[in-house]
Structures are given as structure tokens and as C-alpha cells.
Amino acid sequence: xxxxxxxxxxxxxxxAVVALRDVDFHIDRGEIVxxxxxxxxxxxxxxxxxxxxxxxxxxxxxxxxxxxxxxxxQSLQIDPTLPITVARFLGLPRxxxxxxxxxxxxxxxxxxxxxxxxxxxxxxxFQRVLLARAMLEKPDLLILDEATQGLxxxxxxxxxxxxxxxxxxxxxxxxxVSHELHVVMAASDRxxxxxxxxxxxxxxxxxxxxxxYRALFxxxxxxxxxxxxxxxxxxxxxxxxxxxxxxxxxxxxxxxTHAHGVAVKHEEAH
Amino acid sequence: xxxxxxxxxxxMLAGIGVMIAAAxxxxxxxxxRMAYFGDATAHAAILGVAIALGFEISxxxxxxxxxxxxxxxxxxxxxxxxxxxxxxxxxxxxxxAFGLVAVSFLQGVRIDLMAYLFGDxxxxxxxxxxxxxxxxxxxxxxxxxxxxxxxxSTLNPDMAYASGIDPKREQLVLTVALAVVVAVxxxxxxxxxxxxxxxxxxxxxxxxxxxPETMAVLAAMIGVASVLGGLQGALVLDTxxxxxxxxxxxxxxxxxxxxxxxxxxxxxx
Numbered sequence: 001x002x003x004x005x006x007x008x009x010x011x012x013x014x015x016a017v018v019a020l021r022d023v024d025f026h027i028d029r030g031e032i033v034x035x036x037x038x039x040x041x042x043x044x045x046x047x048x049x050x051x052x053x054x055x056x057x058x059x060x061x062x063x064x065x066x067x068x069x070x071x072x073x074q075s076l077q078i079d080p081t082l083p084i085t086v087a088r089f090l091g092l093p094r095x096x097x098x099x100x101x102x103x104x105x106x107x108x109x110x111x112x113x114x115x116x117x118x119x120x121x122x123x124x125x126f127q128r129v130l131l132a133r134a135m136l137e138k139p140d141l142l143i144l145d146e147a148t149q150g151l152x153x154x155x156x157x158x159x160x161x162x163x164x165x166x167x168x169x170x171x172x173x174x175x176x177v178s179h180e181l182h183v184v185m186a187a188s189d190r191x192x193x194x195x196x197x198x199x200x201x202x203x204x205x206x207x208x209x210x211x212x213y214r215a216l217f218x219x220x221x222x223x224x225x226x227x228x229x230x231x232x233x234x235x236x237x238x239x240x241x242x243x244x245x246x247x248x249x250x251x252x253x254x255x256x257t258h259a260h261g262v263a264v265k266h267e268e269a270h
Numbered sequence: 271x272x273x274x275x276x277x278x279x280x281x282m283l284a285g286i287g288v289m290i291a292a293a294x295x296x297x298x299x300x301x302x303r304m305a306y307f308g309d310a311t312a313h314a315a316i317l318g319v320a321i322a323l324g325f326e327i328s329x330x331x332x333x334x335x336x337x338x339x340x341x342x343x344x345x346x347x348x349x350x351x352x353x354x355x356x357x358x359x360x361x362x363x364x365x366x367a368f369g370l371v372a373v374s375f376l377q378g379v380r381i382d383l384m385a386y387l388f389g390d391x392x393x394x395x396x397x398x399x400x401x402x403x404x405x406x407x408x409x410x411x412x413x414x415x416x417x418x419x420x421x422x423s424t425l426n427p428d429m430a431y432a433s434g435i436d437p438k439r440e441q442l443v444l445t446v447a448l449a450v451v452v453a454v455x456x457x458x459x460x461x462x463x464x465x466x467x468x469x470x471x472x473x474x475x476x477x478x479x480x481x482p483e484t485m486a487v488l489a490a491m492i493g494v495a496s497v498l499g500g501l502q503g504a505l506v507l508d509t510x511x512x513x514x515x516x517x518x519x520x521x522x523x524x525x526x527x528x529x530x531x532x533x534x535x536x537x538x539x
Contacts, residue, residue, distance in 0.1 A: 047428075048428060048431075051428060051431045051432040052431050052432075053427065053428050053431040069432040069433075070432070071428060071429050071431075071432030071433075073426050073428055073429055076425065076426050076429075078425065079301050079302075079303070079424075081300045081301055081472075081473070081476055082301040082424070082425075082482065083476065083479050083480050083481060083482065083484075083485055084425075084481060084482055085480055085481055088481045088482065088483075089425075092418060092421060092422050092425070093418045093419060093421075093422050093433050093435065094418070095418075115480075117480065134432075137432075137433065143432065145428075
């Protein structure tokens with residue numbers, strides 16, 4: 001198995017704040033890895049470190065030589081003064097022949113959009129175009145940073161189905177950050193729980209049945225696992241968010257207990 | 271008779287030269303909301319003039335150095351937790367004020383000050399023309415060469431990083447290009463109105479186009495039309511040339527905006 005990216009013992013600062021410390025992370029060819037964690041846990045910082053936008057102040061980041069990354073950002077606000085058609089956007093950073101553009105849009109399930117302004121697209125169309133552009137880089141690694149934010153439930157389900165298809169066709173590794181833990185759990189090879197450091201990680205199935213996992217997360221509330229498996233033993237607040245006390249013990253070095261509410265927008269499948 | 275013997279011809283060529291560089295660069299200034307940044311860089315130029323006169327070096331070199339220093343300073347301070355508009359407001363006008371005070375220490379310059387503040391396009395020499403076109407072509411080449419990378423960085427820095435583009439380097443490209451444009455444009459419209467050359471043609475082109483490239487080309491065309499119209503107007507009405515150019519550009523902007531508004535109303539019906 002080829003290692004695409006390996007991060008060892010990295011500490012990353014966001015401004016003056018230590019956003020990540022002691023992070024070991026790797027992703028191999030063809031894997032789907034999901035990063036979960038509460039707000040401010042350093043998920044986006046980890047993504048930025050992987051793509052090279054942030055440099056760790058200590059530790060090591062190694063990339064496979066010639067690694068190609070396709071990146072779908074969390075959101076993309078295009079300034080209203082910047083006119084850009086879908087076709088032109090897809091041709092960044094390398095221009096495409098018209099035929100390729102049309103074929104790509106067809107494949108992405110949004111034909112006939114080529115001459116539309118990016119700003120005029122619906123949320124779902126916009127995400128599909130972003131994904132299509134990322135795939136044009138012929139990436140070894142596709143990175144999705146909460147890419148379904150702003151999509152409704154059917155929209156994000158369709159989006160994830162498309163990513164599954166792409167993975168099967170192209171064989172690229174997928175690294176995603178998500179709050180939609182139930183969707184993610186089904187598709188992922190590995191799950192990494194982040195909270196300033198790596199709280200815990202492993203394959204979903206093994207992790208799900210491992211007693212160590214519950215020990216790692218603390219036994220108080222069943223931890224985030226309850227979310228993945230749709231065990232509805234968590235409390236809901238008035239907005240339908242699930243609230244958890246999430247205890248992350250991490251060997252002796254991190255012998256601390258930090259309670260943080262993991263507020264997750266969570267549509268329940270009935 | 272040589273074509274360049276006519277002061278009017280030299281003025282037109284100078285204006286066109288500045289515009290073909292300023293207009294595409296101005297698009298990025300607009301897209302990245304750097305209007306104030308352009309102002310600060312331009313205002314620092316007057317300090318550059320004072321230094322150049324004081325040390326008896328070329329005005330172009332003095333202005334280029336000072337504008338570059340200002341642009342790099344502001345660029346470095348960006349994203350370090352300062353409120354940008356406040357910081358730029360302070361830096362930009364301080365640079366202008368210090369520049370004016372510094373110039374006042376130099377004897378015999380006071381009469382010329384208007385030329386640096388508002389430009390003196392009708393007094394452009396052959397040497398000036400060479401500097402203007404040299405700088406303009408350099409900026410144009412730089413912007414064309416980095417176009418896709420600049421566009422990616424403008425749209426989303428993280429997307430740029432993922433594609434192997436360093437948005438910080440692209441920012442530096444823009445910064446340098448901006449300083450060069452300021453240095454060559456000071457003779458044409460002066461420090462006070464340089465930012466207008468960057469922003470007004472780009473803003474006028476915006477409602478008429480669908481892609482970034484056509485916006486840059488149309489902005490350049492509008493810029494050139496403003497130069498020709500402004501110079502013609504200045505000749506006929508005996509008005510100052512630099513401000514006249516900016517007036518024509520502003521009128522084009524107004525016409526496009528009103529036209530767009532009318533079209534919108536008609537379509538709405």
C-alpha cells in the first residue's frame with residue numbers, strides 16, 4: 001500500500017493559538033478516512049496542513065512525490081465583482097477544451113450549466129461543480145472539507161453517493177471532514193476523532209465493537225459512537241441537536257477530561 | 271517629422287501604456303477588495319518623490335522603491351489581526367502627509383508639487399515614454415504569466431494550495447506589479463488619482479462581461495477610451511489632463527451603470 005501523506009508528531013499554530021499538537025496522521029492510496037470532532041477541534045487546521053497551506057512548527061509532514069490533490073472547500077464565496085462561468089471555473093488552473101468541459105459536467109450530473117455564472121448556481125449544483133473541478137486534477141487524494149454544508153439531507157446523501165462512485169471509478173483516496181457522522185461511518189475505512197490532538201482512531205467496525213473504544217471515550221454517555229450507530233441514547237436540545245459529554249482520555253500523557261458539547265445537526269432516518 | 275515630436279501624441283501613448291497595465295491589474299484590485307491598498311501604495315509615492323529629489327536620484331526609482339516598501343509593509347500586516355481598513359486609512363494618509371511635508375523642505379519644488387499630485391501627462395518626454403512602456407509591458411507580462419494562479423488564489427487560497435500554487439507568492443506578484451504601475455502612472459495622473467485608473471475601468475467593465483478575461487480586456491479598452499477622450503476634452507476645454515481622463519472614465523462607469531439599470535427595469539416588465 002502506498003502512503004500518500006504521513007504526518008508525525010505535528011504541532012500546528014493558527015495565529016498565536018495552538019490548534020493541533022502531537023498529531024500523527026497518515027492516509028494511503030484508495031482509503032476513505034473521515035475526521036470528526038467538535039467545532040474548534042482543529043479539523044480544518046489538519047486539512048490545511050495536509051494541503052500545505054499551514055506548516056507545522058514541529059513534527060514532520062511527508063508527501064508522496066508528485067502527489068496530486070483535489071480539494072473541495074467548505075464554502076466558496078465568489079466576490080460579486082468577479083464574473084466567472086462554470087466552464088471557466090472548471091478550466092482552473094488549466095484550461096480545458098469545450099468538449100471536455102461538457103463531458104465533465106454531464107458526468108457530474110449537471111449538464112447544460114457550462115455558460116451559467118457560478119454565482120447563479122443552486123447550492124447542490126455549486127457543490128457538484130466544485131467536486132467536478134477537483135476531480136479534473138486527476139487527484140490521488142480527494143479532500144472534502146465539510147463539503148455538504150448548506151445542502152439539505154437528500155442533497156448531501158446524493159453528494160456522498162457520488163463520492164462513493166468516484167472512489168470506485170478513479171480509485172483515489174478520500175479524506176473528509178464531516179459533521180454528518182452517520183453518513184460518514186458507513187463509507188469510511190478509518191475514522192479519526194480530533195480534539196486539538198488525535199483522541200482516537202481506527203476502522204469503524206473494529207472501533208465500534210472494541211471495549212477499548214468505549215474506555216477511550218469514557219463511559220459517561222457512550223461517546224460519539226452512539227451517534228455513528230444511531231443508538232438513540234443521547235439527549236436532544238430544543239433545536240434537535242444531540243448533546244454529548246465527550247471525554248477524551250488519551251493514555252497517561254493526556255490524562256485530562258474535557259467535556260465539550262458535540263452539537264451535531266442530525267436528521268434521523270426513520 | 272517624427273510622430274513622437276507632438277506632445278499630444280506622446281501624451282496619448284503614455285496614457286495608453288499606463289492603461290494596458292493598470293486595467294487588468296485593476297481587475298484583481300477590485301476582485302480582492304484591495305482598493306484602499308492601491309491608494310496607500312500610490313500615496314506613498316509622494317514620499318518617494320521627496321526622497322528622489324532630496325538625494326537627486328531618478329523620480330521613477332524613488333517612487334518605485336517607496337511604493338514597493340509600502341505595498342510590502344501593508345501586505346505583510348494583512349491578516350495579522352489588524353482591522354485592515356483602519357490600518358490602511360492610517361498608513362495611506364500618513365504617507366501622503368509625510369510626503370507633502372518632506373517635499374516642502376526641498377527648495378524650488380513647491381511649484382512642481384501639483385505635477386506629482388495630479389500628473390503632468392502633457393509634459394511626458396521620450397525618456398518618460400520609454401520608462402512607462404517598459405514598466406507597463408513588464409506588468410502586463412507578469413499578470414498574463416501568473417493569470418491562472420492569481421485567479422485561483424483570488425477565488426480560494428486553500429484551493430490554490432491544493433493545486434500546488436502558493437497564494438502568498440501570487441500576492442507578492444500583485445504587490446510588485448502594483449508598485450510598478452504606481453511608479454509609471456505618477457507622471458500621467460499623479461498620486462491622488464492613480465487608484466482611479468485601477469478601479470474605475472474595471473468597475474465599468476464588470477456588468478458587461480461573463481468571464482474574468484473579457485473583464486480585463488474590456489477594462490483596458492475602456493481605460494484607453496478614457497485616455498483619448500480625456501486628452502481630447504482637456505485640449506478643447508482647457509482642463510487639467512489627468513483629472514479629465516478620470517472624469518471620462520467615471521462618466522463611462524455612470525453610463526454603463528445607468529444602462530444596466532434601465533435594461534434591468536425593462537427586463538423586469
